[in-house]
Amino acid sequence: MKIKPLTFRKTSQIIFFLLFTLTVFQATYPFKPWLPPELFLWLDPLTAITTQIAGHFFDIVFLLALIVLLSPLVFGRAFCGWVCPLGTVIDGCDHIISPKKPKDYRHFRPIKLIILSAVIILAICGIQYAWLFDPLPILWRSMGVIGMTFLFLIVDTTLNGIITVGIFPDTMLNVQDKLSGYLFPVANPDFGGLIAPLIIFLVILGLSRLSRRFWCRYLCPLGALLGLVARFSPLRRIVDAEKCTACGICKHKCKTDAIEPDFLTTTKSECILCLNCQRDCPTDAITYGWRSPRQMANRIDLSRRAFIGTGITALAGAGLLKINKIDPRRTDRLIRPPGALTEDEFLERCIRCGECVRICATSGKCLQISVLETGLEGFLTPLAQFRRGYCEINCNLCGQICPTKAIQPLNVPEKQKTKMGLAIFLKDRCIPYRLNENCIVCEEHCPTPDKAIKVLSREFIDPVTGQKRTINYPYVEESLCIGCGICENKCPLNGEAGVIVVREGEERLQA
Amino acid sequence: MDRRKFIKTGAILTGSIVLGVPRILGKETTFPDLVMVKNGQPAEMARKALDMLGGISRFIAKGDSVLLKPNLSWDHAPEYAATTNPELVAEVVRQCYQAGAKNVIILDNTCNDARRSYDNCKIPELAGKAGAEVRFVRDNQFVDTPIPGGTQLKSWLIHQEVFNCDKLISMPILKHHWVGLTSGFKNMMGLIGGNRGRIHRPYAESIVDLNRVIVPNLTIIDAFRILRRNGPSGGNLKDVEQLSTILAGTDRVLVDAWAAKIFGIDPQTLDYLKLAHSAGMGQIDINKYQPVVYSFKA
8 A cells, every 4th residue: 555645744743743742841850851852943943043133143053943944945845834843733723623614815925924024124123023923932832831731730630639539549649759750840830921822822723713724824934934945946736737627626625725726836935745735636636746946936925015014114113122121120020040141132032932931840930931021022031930939059950951042051050159139038027027936937948058048146025025035037148149039939928928039139141 | 177277377376486476575675765876877877776776676567557757858969968868768668678567658848849859869769779659749648637735736737648657757867957956856847738937936836736746656867967057958068067876766855855965955955845845745854864875886
């Protein structure tokens, strides 16, 4: 039996999706990946181009992106149809919710080029915003942060249920502990800002309601970029005009609406080589083969006028994003991960993939996806929130995993000396100061080898009873504090802690 | 009765006499309730201490489910003396199994991330090899338990395994702590859930209240390496002192009192010990109650 070409495409999609899933699963403490979790992001030319332009730097790992960028010269947009894991997820979603009779949205085609030009112009202006539309960071944060959290919830609740009911409780407990050893943290992280990335992801999937691969057809800037290169591809769809009965099935089955009304011509910048047309052609008139790229090179969908319009809009947008820049006086509680670059450089490089947030969720659990705390420009960037978690003294994984080195890779001793901020006591809240009772949980947990939280013992005479007692009043030795936030995290008060970490004294690195 | 059955019964009877008589006799000889072993390696000191106490079978019966509570609470290697010595724990696990324990469970509600602490302190690795079941602590495993006689705490969330097990062995490491030191009584905080920081106010009453419901059958204090300063978290090798000592005993107040003594603190200055003593949990007078001491080297 001959294997159908379509089977190859589906197999390839599944393999790459599983590889992507593996990169997500590997982003966990203990961090011993045999496939780098950053791999797909390094392969992403849109990330490579915009990040390096916006951040004015060159990183050799991004040469990997050339593989994907140049692949259309041979295979057309096969990356979109055969590799892209977001495309695979969308395909899956299409099976469920795509309409039987989709409307014609062909006039939307230039939108993805507009988005592409806009994010590149923004990058030239020093603003990295491609991640909002870049499929690989989108999928990484959707799977890594939201997906893994839900998966944990489902698995853990199920196992807890089975244990409670009493079906092999010991075995199930072992399963739970083994999973904790390799995949999940022991307890789920307490995430705050998941709603924003969740909405983005659900909207992308929901677009399938309009047409199949709506995202890939009309919006994806990475697809647009590859489509530009694919115009020169020699590999393309060939229709035997004598066999073709113009039944139109191929056009109907085409995932990306790449077939022109004559059913013979294909728009190469749209075709993702899904091979559906070949499979469904009733007269087997369609094959895929090599032809001189000169034949049927398409013109670019974006008119000069639209391009100029985009440019102006993007520049205006750049201005808008910068106007939104927040007042430094309001940012004293906005703590970046340890080893983060200076704020401007950090924002230029951070692609909001969520890898740091994911891996932190399996360790100290302090990193959160921010929504608008750091302004529009900082949308979805990682922030440390110490009431939800704290920075583990021996953990440097966020810097190890960051694909663009927006968080610099520090070794553990370096990281242990890098100040994320400074702890300060709120004497109106802190128990010893407010109630003149001993507490000192913060001092107990303070992880620096010479404790940054020290205590001053003083006699306190209760004015009501007249009893004398010795109270330990905590204070921070500024030179020793690294702002890891464990004091704020472990403070036994409900609501705001009696000790908080502020940005004062934070160390930000230069690239 | 056929021949086979006769032989079988005979063998069982003979066996139980041979094995049982020394045991019955052994009960008549009195073993010390507090021992101190010095200048050995952790495993051999544990063996010696248990021998001197009359063997682990004094505490562990055949088929017992044993809960072992060492300190696995901090993300530090054993050399930093923030967590109980893993070789010591492994040896006690082996002894428990030799006494016929059904299973030995080890767990601790950690201060640092559970996986990091469990990995770094080496206890799961070494005790696991000895056959212990090392488990993570989860929020849904705590039982809200009333504390009869509690002065500060009327009830608290306590790990279900405390009530499921037959025997509880507490194995703290002796460390500096802002109240003076942390040892056996404080070790029980690893078996509770909830907002544990609240326990600290007032510290002595609360920690004694917890120990009203969590009662170890045996306390073995690891003073092989002790943490002198910056406890209980530690992190600096300069704060670690090698004492090469272990203390073991059945009276948890007395064991802690002697731990304070070898740490260099007068137990009478520790509020929680005085309170525990007056609550009738054990003896605090270290001059009156002395341990039987054994030293490996001269």
